Amino acid sequence: MHTIDIRQDQIRLLDQRKLPLVEEYVACQSYEETARAITDMVVRGAPAIGVTAAAGIALGVQQMPEPDSEADFDAQFDTICETMAQTRPTAVNLFWAINRMRECLQRCRQAPLAQRRETLWQEVYHLHEEDIRLNRQIGAHGLDLVPPQSTVLTHCNAGALATAGYGTALGVIRAAHFAGRQVQVLADETRPFLQGARLTTWELQRDEIPVTLITDNMAGYFMQQGRVDLVIVGADRIAANGDVANKIGTYSVAILAKEHGIPFYVAAPLSTIDRALASGAEIPIEQRHGDEVRTVGSQRIAAADIEVENPAFDVTPAKYIRGIITEVGVASPPDEGTIAALFSASND
């Protein structure tokens, strides 16, 4: 299963709106179609959005009309990057990946157009492979936090589908499973897009990792019953102080976990940490269309004209988080010091 299948004439994306009922790829034939696929959540999840945007940029440069000057090339390149940047505001991996493509272009600036195109594609393949490698490292660092025979609750989908492969939160669960820890997963359904019900259960079942689906409002019940040992979620953006933006509902789960003395961990690559933001209050929260709340699947469940709020993410303050599991180690407790130490470790 490939979440993102990169070809030089199109980007093929496993259509996450249709899973688990239909396994179908959407072929994006241009950078504009790639951008629309991100906005419409054909592909979603912070690292997957980043890799897809990078691929969209390479596709845009591949197809751009022959520029008549360097200024014309720059203008076209900026338009492509800006279109990608407008897709979704919260996952910082999007902007991180666009920057990586800009930096890559700077390195091959002097080369002829054909060579620039090739170098940008090579960067995309590199980002794709790198993401899978980092996820495996996150899994290795998180493994020992998962006790044998434990039940792990997760929210949303931070798995292979949300990344280039393997996953972050589900990467840790995968690593524990394949190390023989006999882990069980409780998957929150994750209204309104139902990433937990549709995607997390689907990908864990494929790996034969035991998973039970619960509705979002059952998390407290299972914690009170002593049936949750650990919570692991992903992240869309982490501020310098360790506050974490993740799928709406994560904050409620974190508070429930704190009340019940259950360790709450976040798994994410360093590219999800936005050190330019002092705290989570500065993280932009995407507001999505109200119809996602008025409907379940294609079924409308509320009046078409009912007022709706649909924030896609919330911010969990660092004080509720036991640790942030990254590819270079665990920031625990997460704060400016432990996070800065991870970045120093990554530069060694």
Ligand SMILES: CSC[C@@H](O)[C@@H](O)C(=O)COP(=O)(O)O
């Ligand atoms: C490894 S993915 C981490 C996060 O991106 C994930 O938990 C999440 O909130 C995804 O939100 P989505 O709106 O589905 O893109």
